[in-house]
Amino acid sequence: MARYVFGADVGGTTAKIGLLSETGEKLDFWEIPTRTENNGEMIIPDVAESIRNKMKEKGLNDNDVIGAGIGVPGAVNVDGICYQAVNLGWENMNVVNELHSKLKLPVKAGNDANVAALGESWKGGGQGYRNMLLVTLGTGVGGGIIIEGKILAGAKGAGGEIGHIHLVDDEPDSCGCGKHGCFEQFASATGAVRLAKRVLESSTEDSVLRGKDFECKDIFDGYKAGDALCKKAAEQYGYYLGKGIAAVATVVNPEIIVIGGGVSKAGDVLFDLLMPSFKKYVFPGCADAKFALAKLGNDAGVFGAAKMLID
Numbered sequence: 097m098a099r100y101v102f103g104a105d106v107g108g109t110t111a112k113i114g115l116l117s118e119t120g121e122k123l124d125f126w127e128i129p130t131r132t133e134n135n136g137e138m139i140i141p142d143v144a145e146s147i148r149n150k151m152k153e154k155g156l157n158d159n160d161v162i163g164a165g166i167g168v169p170g171a172v173n174v175d176g177i178c179y180q181a182v183n184l185g186w187e188n189m190n191v192v193n194e195l196h197s198k199l200k201l202p203v204k205a206g207n208d209a210n211v212a213a214l215g216e217s218w219k220g221g222g223q224g225y226r227n228m229l230l231v232t233l234g235t236g237v238g239g240g241i242i243i244e245g246k247i248l249a250g251a252k253g254a255g256g257e258i259g260h261i262h263l264v265d266d267e268p269d270s271c272g273c274g275k276h277g278c279f280e281q282f283a284s285a286t287g288a289v290r291l292a293k294r295v296l297e298s299s300t301e302d303s304v305l306r307g308k309d310f311e312c313k314d315i316f317d318g319y320k321a322g323d324a325l326c327k328k329a330a331e332q333y334g335y336y337l338g339k340g341i342a343a344v345a346t347v348v349n350p351e352i353i354v355i356g357g358g359v360s361k362a363g364d365v366l367f368d369l370l371m372p373s374f375k376k377y378v379f380p381g382c383a384d385a386k387f388a389l390a391k392l393g394n395d396a397g398v399f400g401a402a403k404m405l406i407d
C-alpha cells in the first residue's frame with residue numbers, strides 16, 4: 097500500500113508544509129502563517145493542526161502516514177531539542193516531543209539549513225550522492241553536511257554552520273555573529289556587495305555599479321556583460337567562496353558540493369569563479385568533488401523534513 101509523509105519548514109513569517117509520497121513525489125504543498133507571539137507557543141500546534149486537517153481532507157488515516165518531519169531556524173540536536181530559535185521566540189524547545197504530543201505520529205526535527213541539505217541530497221542537486229555539502233548563499237552563508245545520507249547535526253545541533261568559519265584576518269567590519277572575518281562576510285550576497293563597494297572605492301574607473309544602490313545580482317550581470325570592475329569584484333567573491341568551500345571540503349570529503357540560495361541564480365559562472373581558489377586550497381584527496389546547483393529552491397526544507405522519516 098502506498099504510504100505518505102509530511103514535511104514542514106518553519107520560517108519566521110510562514111511555515112511551508114508538504115504532503116509527499118514515500119518515494120518523494122510532491123503531492124500537495126501549502127503555507128500557514130508562523131505565529132511568533134507568546135514565545136511562539138502556537139507554532140507547533142498550528143503545524144500539527146494543519147497536517148491533521150490535510151489528512152482529513154485527503155481521507156488519510158494514521159496507518160497511511162509514516163510521520164512528519166520539521167525543520168526550524170535554530171540549532172536542533174539529534175534528539176530534536178532546539179536550544180534557541182531567535183526568530184520563533186524559542187529557547188530549549190523539545191520540538192519532537194511537542195509535535196508528537198499534538199500530532200500522535202512519528203516525528204523528527206532538525207535545523208532548517210541541515211534539513212534543506214537533506215532535501216537537496218534526496219531529490220535535488222545532490223540526488224544520488226551519499227556524501228554532500230550544501231552551501232546556501234543568501235543574506236548570510238548557510239550550510240548543511242550530509243554524511244552517508246544523514247545530517248551531521250553535532251552535539252548541540254550547530255553542526256554545518258559553515259558561514260562562520262574564520263577566513264580573513266584584520267577584517268574591520270563585524271559579522272552578525274559578533275566576530276570578524278567570517279566566511280559569510282565575503283561569500284554571502286551581502287558580502288559580494290561589500291566587496292564590490294571596496295573595488296569601486298579603490299578605483300576611478302567607470303562601472304555600471306557607479307552611482308546606484310546596487311545589489312548582488314547587478315555585480316554578476318555586470319560581470320557577464322564585460323564590466324571591468326564587476327569582473328574584479330566577482331573574481332574576489334569567487335576567491336573567498338572557493339577558499340571557504342575548500343576548508344569545509346577538506347574536513348568532510350563530499351562527493352558533491354551543491355550551491356543554493358539567491359546568489360546561485362548567477363548560475364554556472366559561480367563555479368568558474370570559485371574553482372581556482374578551491375583547487376588551490378583544498379586537500380588533494382578531497383579535490384575531485386563535483387559541483388552542482390541546487391534544484392529545489394524554497395521546497396528543499398520540506399523535502400528534507402519529510403526525508404528524515406524515511407530512513
Ligand SMILES: [Zn+2]
Pocket residue numbers: 259260271272273274275278
Ligand atoms: Zn560570523
